[in-house]
Amino acid sequence: MNVTAIFGLALVAWVINIAYASVSINKIIYSFVAISVAYFLFKIVLEEVISKRIRESKARYTFKKTTSILFIILSTFLILNIWVIDPAALLVSYGILTAGIAFALQDVLKNFTGGLIIFFNKLYHIDDRIQVNLIYGDVIDIGLFYTSLLEIGEWVNGDQATGRIVTIPNAYAITFPVHNYTKDHHFIWDEISLPLTYKSNWKKAVKNIQKIINDETSDITKIAEEEITKLQEKYFLSKRDMQPMVFVVPMEKCVMLRVRYISDVRERRLLNNKITKLILNMVMDSKDIRVAT
Numbered sequence: 001m002n003v004t005a006i007f008g009l010a011l012v013a014w015v016i017n018i019a020y021a022s023v024s025i026n027k028i029i030y031s032f033v034a035i036s037v038a039y040f041l042f043k044i045v046l047e048e049v050i051s052k053r054i055r056e057s058k059a060r061y062t063f064k065k066t067t068s069i070l071f072i073i074l075s076t077f078l079i080l081n082i083w084v085i086d087p088a089a090l091l092v093s094y095g096i097l098t099a100g101i102a103f104a105l106q107d108v109l110k111n112f113t114g115g116l117i118i119f120f121n122k123l124y125h126i127d128d129r130i131q132v133n134l135i136y137g138d139v140i141d142i143g144l145f146y147t148s149l150l151e152i153g154e155w156v157n158g159d160q161a162t163g164r165i166v167t168i169p170n171a172y173a174i175t176f177p178v179h180n181y182t183k184d185h186h187f188i189w190d191e192i193s194l195p196l197t198y199k200s201n202w203k204k205a206v207k208n209i210q211k212i213i214n215d216e217t218s219d220i221t222k223i224a225e226e227e228i229t230k231l232q233e234k235y236f237l238s239k240r241d242m243q244p245m246v247f248v249v250p251m252e253k254c255v256m257l258r259v260r261y262i263s264d265v266r267e268r269r270l271l272n273n274k275i276t277k278l279i280l281n282m283v284m285d286s287k288d289i290r291v292a293t
Helices: 003-019 023-053 057-083 087-104 106-121 202-216 218-234 265-285
Strands: 129-132 135-142 146-152 161-169 178-180 187-196 245-250 255-264
Touching: 023 057, 106 135, 106 161, 135 161, 187 202, 187 218, 187 265, 202 218, 202 245, 202 255, 202 265, 218 255, 255 265
Parallel strands: none
Antiparallel strands: 129 135, 129 178, 135 146, 146 161, 187 255, 245 255
């Protein structure tokens, strides 16, 4: 049924009202007119005209679904005002209708509110690397109701993309913690564990590994120190030592070396692989350093 048909029914009711004057017929006329106005506003102006300008298909679908629900809501409100005379009964009707609206639109409203929070609080931007509700990836699009990520992890190790695009509702920004890997800085700490036998010259191993990580992370460490200084101006953040270190942990059957260093967020696997190779070469070339099994 379109707006022309609704106006036609209203006209028929008006003609009947001329021949048989009746309060009920008047209310029918007003009801058809009210529905016609609501239909024109939501179905023609909003759904047909404005929705066509929304490029994202999922956002467009959600927008059209929302306008359809709002059309029903407004029409119901108008008809209740026309037909219900008793203010007390009208108030009860409004209460029931409001509860139904809140239930029907709860997901849409949550997603819309989440979108506003993301925008105004700047939780994340395009190209940020985030993790929300165990979903990990790079942000490639932020819509009014949904955010799209290029997925990272799952069956692929080392913070590399799987190739899948994951769409998450913006309501996640309200429900779950948002872990942002690239907000205000682009570095992350990484570690490599190396178990050595107790007969190994672990002091020599520490010295050699320290030199390797100093050489390989000098540039990113310098950048991280500059970024941490800027962070201290924005947040309450105590002074941190950004230099790479090797920690020695005595264990029951081995001496565990924990190699800790700074890495660029998106280069973590590459740098980890390079440092690991250099450490293994050092171990293989040393007669007094042995990896524990």
